[in-house]
Amino acid sequence: MFCIKPVSQVVNECKAIIKQKNKSRAVKIENALGAVLAEDIISIEDMPSFARSTVDGYAVKAEDTFGSSENMPSFLEVTNEILMGKEAKEPLDFGKAQKIATGGMLPPGSDAVVMQEYTENIDSMLSIYKAVSPGENVIKAGEDIQQEQVIFTKGHKLRAQDIGILAAMGITLVNIIESITVAVLSTGDELVDPNTKVLKQGQVRDTNGYSVTAFLRKNNYLADYVGICIDDYKLLHDRVHELYLEYDVVIISGGSSVGAKDVTSDIIQTLPEAQLLVHGIAIKPGKPTIIATSKNKLVIGLPGHPVSALVVMQHVISPIIASMQGAKPPAFEPTIRAYVKQNIDSQTGRTDIIRVRCSTDGDKIIAEPLLSKAGVFSSLVKADGYIIISESVEGITKDSEVNVHLY
């Protein structure tokens, strides 16, 4: 029988109990997208390592340009052209300018660059029609990153721009925490392979095996869909014990409720040192969820309804696996503000996840609730995102402004 716990309590208790994966390995940065760093990354040099121009134009001493205007230009002599990729060795004297391209190195003595558009260069005589201030159109050495600066800390999940800055810093190998491996097993006598062209009455094609595996892969876990097992105690017991040996996390979809054939909970409890952490969460949809540990492994019994399975994955299981992976929790969830199109009922003491479809009305975003049963999968497919109605709130009234979490 269920012993219902609030979502936040479940997530916090599980995070506290489940041990982080501590195996790390070095990978090339081109293979590190989405990986979680096992080390702090500290810069070994300034970036840029020399002062650079941010525009095409002329390197000058700013004070030589003071007071310049269309009507009263300053006149400087162009003495040199700085070549890209070469050191600017020739110092800049008062009254002089050196031609420079975007990204070129500023010569010693120069502190600003005048954009080419505000100049005219005839026979080495440069007319300047706009004054620049010191530092204008220049990135100073170390302005982007300074030597010894901590760029990322352990637990950071690498994004595309992070891979780029590592390359810019000359850091081409990083230590990452090995990815969590997950097996996704579907259970149910009614389930058949999606390749089944014609369904017999009572049969349904396995949906969760595919959607849950895809969700995990999108989050950079090494997830394998391992097929369907019928609701037979012995067969399911043996399969779960096999998968337990091979994977960090075993997800069993279906059989988490209280029906006579819902044996998932009993089987999970036969695993070595099994500890049942949760059977029943105050969330709709997704109440009959099971979370257990067995030694350092995590074993999940997901509710069978396809919407419930994915909602629970996203809202409950994902933060727990992320913590197991050693990833730092995000400081905030990216959301958009929207106005709800109609009243939504909910019950206090329970978190409700309401799928919504978004549209615009002028500069307002309107969130239309897709209120359907958990068995209606298309509600999730039509949804752009979801609203969370927390345990302490009793419903949302039409036209209220809410946060929508986007899929």
Ligand SMILES: Nc1nc2c(c(=O)[nH]1)N[C@H]1C(S)=C(S)[C@@H](COP(=O)(O)OP(=O)(O)OC[C@H]3O[C@@H](n4cnc5c(N)ncnc54)[C@H](O)[C@@H]3O)O[C@H]1N2
């Ligand atoms: N007496 C009670 N009955 C139920 C309760 C309850 O509290 N008391 N909770 C209901 C809720 S809520 C849910 S959710 C389901 C969860 O049940 P199970 O986890 O045991 O799942 P099944 O019974 O195996 O399946 C439910 C439903 O989903 C379909 N299903 C299952 N797996 C898949 C799959 N991989 N792909 C596609 N569809 C799947 C299955 O055919 C059933 O229609 O329990 C309620 N009952």
Ligand code: MOO
């Ligand atoms: O988890 Mo059940 O999905 O509330 O329908």
